[in-house]
Amino acid sequence: MSKPTPVPQEKPQLARALEKNDAIQGTVERSAQELDLVNSVLEKEIPVAVKKGDIAMALVKTAELEDQIQASADELAHVNELLEQEIAEREELEKKLRIAETQLAKKDSADRS
Numbered sequence: 001m002s003k004p005t006p007v008p009q010e011k012p013q014l015a016r017a018l019e020k021n022d023a024i025q026g027t028v029e030r031s032a033q034e035l036d037l038v039n040s041v042l043e044k045e046i047p048v049a050v051k052k053g054d055i056a057m058a059l060v061k062t063a064e065l066e067d068q069i070q071a072s073a074d075e076l077a078h079v080n081e082l083l084e085q086e087i088a089e090r091e092e093l094e095k096k097l098r099i100a101e102t103q104l105a106k107k108d109s110a111d112r113s
């Protein structure tokens with residue numbers, strides 16, 4: 001006789017991963033915004049005559065880092081969408097499995113009667 005699959009009490013691993021990714025995505029996005037603000041202030045406040053050598057390279061590098069951080073945030077958003085889809089698919093499959101197990105248990109019970 002088969003028993004229905006117990007419903008786990010703890011959040012599934014994918015749901016926990018999604019929560020972590022959401023938190024990381026928020027941090028990355030805030031970091032990109034802060035870096036953009038810092039870079040904008042530096043670009044505006046540093047006189048053109050001073051924007052040479054190491055300072056010029058630092059300004060270029062902060063702009064590059066800002067782009068990289070934003071790209072990472074965008075990629076995390078995409079990964080989160082995929083995780084959400086996977087979670088929804090798994091929940092649907094688990095629901096179908098529980099229904100099938102219940103039907104099988106009823107059929108087994110009826111067959112024994």
